[in-house]
Amino acid sequence: MRAAGILVTLVINVLAVVLRGSAQAPVPAPPPAPVLQPVAFSHNVHAGVAQLPCAMCHPNPDPGERMALPPAALCLQCHASVKADSPEIVKLTTLTTGGREVPWARVYEIPTYVFFSHRAHLEAGGTCADCHGPVAERDVLAREGDVTMAGCMNCHTTKGASLDCGLCHQPYGE
Numbered sequence: 001m002r003a004a005g006i007l008v009t010l011v012i013n014v015l016a017v018v019l020r021g022s023a024q025a026p027v028p029a030p031p032p033a034p035v036l037q038p039v040a041f042s043h044n045v046h047a048g049v050a051q052l053p054c055a056m057c058h059p060n061p062d063p064g065e066r067m068a069l070p071p072a073a074l075c076l077q078c079h080a081s082v083k084a085d086s087p088e089i090v091k092l093t094t095l096t097t098g099g100r101e102v103p104w105a106r107v108y109e110i111p112t113y114v115f116f117s118h119r120a121h122l123e124a125g126g127t128c129a130d131c132h133g134p135v136a137e138r139d140v141l142a143r144e145g146d147v148t149m150a151g152c153m154n155c156h157t158t159k160g161a162s163l164d165c166g167l168c169h170q171p172y173g174e
């Protein structure tokens with residue numbers, strides 16, 4: 001991992017010279033495919049029809065970099081009784097016995113060499129839909145928002161935010 005980090009930093013430093021000042025992106029956007037999850041959780045049912053607020057399950061804990069995923073205990077507050085006998089809820093309770101968490105497959109995940117903060121974007125007026133699409137209408141999430149470097153650069157260009165390589169790629173070792 002460390003070797004990979006050094007390699008990426010080297011490439012970034014070389015490309016910095018070539019690309020500085022232009023918003024050219026080396027990464028094409030992948031087509032969105034639905035992500036298979038261990039339990040058939042639906043945002044449409046919970047955030048859409050039942051209108052549960054995003055922040056109930058994604059609280060953006062300090063220091064604000066992440067939004068976080070909900071603990072199973074929160075699901076079970078309702079599902080100890082709601083639909084407790086349905087096959088998907090039985091799967092949920094079985095998977096999480098003994099205090100285990102659901103091994104959710106990640107939909108939006110960027111490499112660790114990229115610096116990103118949710119709170120900085122929310123404070124700048126960004127909305128969940130800007131980067132994640134109409135989540136509350138989806139039964140199954142796909143990576144339909146563009147969080148490639150091109151996606152970041154497009155909005156930074158539009159909003160007049162910095163395009164400096166060092167904004168998102170901290171110099172190695174610092």
Ligand code: HEC
Nearest residue numbers: 039040041045050070074075078082083086087088089092
């Ligand atoms: C505030 C209460 C509440 C919380 C918290 C909650 N749910 Fe639900 N869930 C519901 C309701 C209401 C339904 C719809 C039930 C129906 O169709 O009658 C539902 C439906 C479901 C279903 C479909 C069940 C079926 O067979 O139709 C699954 C799976 C599910 N929830 C998983 C979860 C998971 C996983 C979590 C935690 C991340 C969670 N729920 C948190 C209230 C809740």
Ligand code: HEC
Nearest residue numbers: 041046047052053054057104106107108128132135136141
């Ligand atoms: C009842 C709890 C609950 C609510 C309310 C909820 N979510 Fe989620 N969210 C989850 C769970 C569980 C997952 C992991 C499973 C999945 O991806 O569907 C998740 C995953 C996500 C992801 C993908 C995370 C990743 O892997 O990168 C995004 C983005 C997201 N939610 C956004 C939202 C937004 C926006 C709202 C409000 C419109 C919202 N969620 C409301 C429980 C919830």
Ligand code: HEC
Nearest residue numbers: 054058066067068069108109110121126127128130131147
């Ligand atoms: C400016 C773009 C942007 C905005 C606005 C944004 N997100 Fe994200 N979101 C991302 C990126 C990028 C990731 C991947 C972060 C990573 O892998 O470190 C992510 C990851 C997530 C995750 C996965 C868990 C985590 O903490 O990494 C959840 C859940 C999530 N976002 C929910 C939301 C919700 C809810 C909102 C609105 C309140 C929101 N996001 C607003 C870009 C955004």
Ligand code: HEC
Nearest residue numbers: 115116117120124126130147151152155156159161167168
């Ligand atoms: C929807 C528009 C939008 C998208 C998409 C977006 N950004 Fe930003 N970003 C902004 C704005 C606006 C600011 C300026 C915030 C300020 O200065 O108050 C900003 C500031 C930042 C900062 C500096 C603030 C801080 O956290 O210290 C970083 C780093 C950053 N963005 C990284 C990213 C990355 C990485 C992505 C892609 C995964 C991304 N941004 C996608 C709008 C966006």
Ligand code: HEC
Nearest residue numbers: 011012015016019020027114148149152153163164165168
């Ligand atoms: C606003 C945030 C942001 C800025 C500014 C930025 N990058 Fe990136 N960069 C990213 C993100 C996000 C990724 C990861 C993309 C992915 O995994 O899809 C990335 C990935 C990369 C990669 C790895 C590409 C690959 O194929 O995996 C290189 C090299 C890179 N950036 C170089 C640069 C250079 C050079 C600059 C300055 C011109 C720059 N970046 C400015 C967000 C940014």
